[in-house]
Amino acid sequence: MNSPKISLMHSQRRASHERSLANFMNSSIASRVKTFLAFLGLCFVLLQLWNLVIPGSLRWSSSPSGGYYTTTDINGLQHHSTSSSSSSTSRQRRFSSSSSSRKQLDKARYFPAKRLQNLIIVACHSVYTGLDFKHPESQSSWLLLDYQKVPGQTQSFLEHIKLGIKQAAADPEAMLMFSGGKTRKEAGPRAEGLGYWLVAEANGWFGHQAAVRERAFTEDHARDSFENLLFGLCRFYELTGHYPASVVVVSYDFKRERFSELHRAALRWPMHRFDFVGTPAVAEGAEIGESSTFNEFEKDPYGCGSMLAKKRALRDPFADGGYAGERCPDLEELLKYCGEGGTGDGFSKGMVFKGNLPWDD
Secondary structure (H helix, E strand, C coil): CCHHHHHHHHHHHHHHHHHHHHHHHHHHHHHHHHHHHHHHHHHHHHHHHHHHHCCHHHHCCCCCCCCEEEEECCCCCEEEEECCCCCHHHHHHHHHHHHHHHHHHHCCCCCCCCCCCEEEEEECCCEECCCCCCCCCCHHHEECCHHHCCCCHHHHHHHHHHHHHHHHHHCCCEEEEEECCCCCHHHCCCCHHHHHHHHHHHCHHHHCHHHHHHHEEEECCCCCHHHHHHHHHHHHHHHHCCCCCEEEEEEEHHHHHHHHHHHHHHCCCCHHHEEEEEECCCCHHHHHHHHHHHHHHHHCCCCCCHHHHHHHHHCCCCCCCCCCCCCCHHHHHHHHCCCCCCCCCCHHHCCCCCCCCCCCC
């Protein structure tokens, strides 16, 4: 008697299960579709971020016909060298792509000294280790090498500080930069550039505080004179968002040829936009060693060979390293360059960097 009712109940239950299953399948498909669309949207956003953030030069893959080759120096650092078969057209394309990416990045960066146009680099020669910055003439306040332990040496450091300040005071559009890294293990992690800045600060900028202090900065990675100039240009860009119209280097007279004939030429910086202001050497040993150093840079303009690279390694006891391309994107290839062979064989073999540079006339 109850069989029709039982059958009806089974039918209703079956229909209910089927409706539930259909609803579940529909909701599952809808959920999967939504998840897939969300995934596609995320991929699109990541692609846009890649194009915005990663410079074009980083996305350019190497190739035998127009790429760069990677070499490793004695310190295990990798350097990229431009292939000799790269055409000027492809280099221009890469540089334009990098410049476009840089402009996009620059919009989000803060440049505290945009208005400054010129650069004055004081090449530092010692780490200040004293605690009283108001009496920097004392030899005990500096970590001096043996050849520097002569009368008048510390005064010569002060002369460079004063000379840099004087140059900056005479040019209200100039940035004063004290350049020198943490070069001596015995001194602790103190940078040469910061020590010079603190000496100037403690002594009221030698009468020019109001005019110069806000335009004085440090570059704390340079390990030799070539890096004083190269990293000085990179640091100027970090602070202003552009490269200087002119550069003045303050150092010892005996380094004039090294800066003006070798370093400036290796960076292809225009001669008419470069000046050098020097003071006489105090330590005889410094002038004696200059001939050897000049010859090394003449053979190895970018300091990648065994002799100069070893000196850099010894002057980097805290493994600070140098500058990388993200700090000054237009110089990325130059910062890595070691000559077409990657060994630093000098000007005589035409190894000067041939890529585009932001100061090309």
